[in-house]
Amino acid sequence: MAESPARTAFAEEALTHLDTLYRGALRLTRDPDQAQDLVQEAYLRALRYQHSYQPGTNMKAWLFAIMRNLFWDRFKGSRKEDVSLDDVGEFILYEKLRDEGARPEADVLDKLAASEVVEAVEKLPPLHREVVLLVDVEGFSYKDAAQTLGVPIGTVMSRLHRARQQLQRSLYDYAVESGIVHGNGAGPVPQP
Amino acid sequence: MNCNDCKDKLDRYVDRELNNTEVLELKLHLEGCPPCGDQYEFQAHMKRLVKVCCDKDTAPAAFREKLRQILL
Numbered sequence: 001m002a003e004s005p006a007r008t009a010f011a012e013e014a015l016t017h018l019d020t021l022y023r024g025a026l027r028l029t030r031d032p033d034q035a036q037d038l039v040q041e042a043y044l045r046a047l048r049y050q051h052s053y054q055p056g057t058n059m060k061a062w063l064f065a066i067m068r069n070l071f072w073d074r075f076k077g078s079r080k081e082d083v084s085l086d087d088v089g090e091f092i093l094y095e096k097l098r099d100e101g102a103r104p105e106a107d108v109l110d111k112l113a114a115s116e117v118v119e120a121v122e123k124l125p126p127l128h129r130e131v132v133l134l135v136d137v138e139g140f141s142y143k144d145a146a147q148t149l150g151v152p153i154g155t156v157m158s159r160l161h162r163a164r165q166q167l168q169r170s171l172y173d174y175a176v177e178s179g180i181v182h183g184n185g186a187g188p189v190p191q192p
Numbered sequence: 193m194n195c196n197d198c199k200d201k202l203d204r205y206v207d208r209e210l211n212n213t214e215v216l217e218l219k220l221h222l223e224g225c226p227p228c229g230d231q232y233e234f235q236a237h238m239k240r241l242v243k244v245c246c247d248k249d250t251a252p253a254a255f256r257e258k259l260r261q262i263l264l
Contacts, residue, residue, distance in 0.1 A: 019251055022250065040262070043263055105234060117242060121242060136239050137243050
């Protein structure tokens with residue numbers, strides 16, 4: 001049966017956001033097959049609820065909201081599984097590196113493997129991970145992120161702040177483990 | 193603006209969420225305060241690093257085609 005032109009146009013526009021949805025799903029599920037299942041289900045649901053989308057509003061945010069709600073419903077079972085992040089202190093990586101005499105950006109950040117950064121993001125609790133995905137990776141405003149996640153802007157800000165602190169802690173641990181810094185106050189590892 | 197005010201607003205500055213007046217005040221502070229300036233550079237660098245490392249993945253072509261078959 002031929003689809004209506006309006007439905008086809010809607011689907012075409014929705015598919016322009018596929019990479020954003022797929023990346024988000026991949027980071028949330030940490031599994032390519034589950035990510036594809038999640039995204040496919042999200043698109044089917046989006047078409048089913050096309051009437052609830054207001055043209056001219058942020059379709060990417062609307063689609064992402066559908067996808068992440070499905071994630072929480074189907075993959076996590078209960079939102080209570082998420083664990084909160086303790087306050088790990090301000091600028092922990094920055095301060096530690098400076099204390100150790102390293103140049104934080106050139107000596108450390110630029111030497112981290114992309115896979116380690118991705119792993120650090122994926123280690124964040126999902127409620128914090130999704131804020132980083134929206135704001136840092138996809139460039140959402142706080143307002144759009146808040147709308148997408150169904151939380152106040154203040155919650156977006158606090159989750160983002162804690163997520164960044166945790167990311168710094170994870171990356172510092174990696175930098176020590178991989179020998180980029182000594183981790184004992186001895187400064188960066190000399191390069192040959 | 194003092195260093196504590198700056199620290200409170202640094203996330204929003206990095207995320208371009210401050211209004212024009214706040215941006216001007218913060219820029220002025222960063223120019224005159226090397227420690228805060230360094231922290232800003234570090235946070236901005238971290239944000240770029242996360243984006244660059246995490247936005248490489250794109251939907252596989254076969255999956256895109258499969259969705260087109262299903263949806264269009």
